[in-house]
Amino acid sequence: MTTTDDLVSRSLDVPGARLHYEIRGSGPLLLIVGSPMTAAEFAPLAQAMADDHTVVTYDPRGFGSSPVDDPDSPSNPDLRADDVAAILDDLGATSADVFGSSGGAVTGLALVARHPGRVRTLIAHEPPLLELLPDAEEQRAATQDITDTFLSDGLHAAWMKFMVNAGFDLAAGGPDPAEQPESQGEQMNPERELAEGARFFLHDLAPTTQYVPDVDALRTSTSRIVIGLGADSGHLLTHRTSVAVAERLGVKTTEFPGDHGGFMGAPGEFARRLREVLAD
Secondary structure, eight states, X not given: OEEXXXXXXXXXXXXXXXXXXXXXXXXXXXXXXXXXXXXXXXXXXXXXXTTTSEEEEEXXXXXXXXXXXXXXXXXXXXXXXXXXXXXXXXXXXXOEEEEEETHHHHHHHHHHHHSTTSEEEEXXXXXXXXXXXXXXXXXXXXHHHHHHHHHHHOHHHHHHHHHHHHTOOGGGTOOOTTOOOOBTTBOXXXXXXXXXXXXXXXXXXXXXXXXXXXXXXHHTXXXXXXXXXXXXXTTSHHHHHHHHHXXXXXOOEEEESSSTTHHHXXXXXXXXXXXXXXXX
């Protein structure tokens, strides 16, 4: 365990991996979950929420400071949900609120279904559940093409196809897939960048986007489920998937600032909205 003035870092052994997670603040417990995004990318939002919440962020297995025993071991939302439940156990917490973004939103939905009673409110922000779309077959083919591109043409080319398929207009100044996020304050080295890219494109991408949530379990759960949707995400593939899962759960989407990564562009504004939704 490592402690700074406002941050506690811990490690937890789980089957096949060692998880790194971080704790900030005090108050009601809030877990912020991404995939493949790590604790480092959520740090500004976590810090903004830590004034009145105990905020826990973590590195999913195979990313950041959470190594896996076997780089080619499988990954899927159910396994990641079990990891999050293990963190709750390690904290001695029976339940928590959960904010999940993108693949982390899929993790959150799996957590509610697999571990009843552990989640008070789940805010699933833009889960990329492509199997719920009318063109699911075409999306499966696009995902396979992205994976094949990684194997044949490398990391940058795969990220380019991924971002274009997701709906980002790279020519108009959208996110640059060549820019990798900083981790723990240091730029990711090329070897680690490639390893994490392989983990994402070969082991995480298809199981996450092709996950089919247990709608019956979610609809009958005691957990409150909110499907978050960025105010500026109308052009993105995750707008369609968010609407699709909300319709199946019989709820309306709930608007958040920005687009798919709105919590990165304006963490303070996003935190204010997150507090409002949690307090509803």
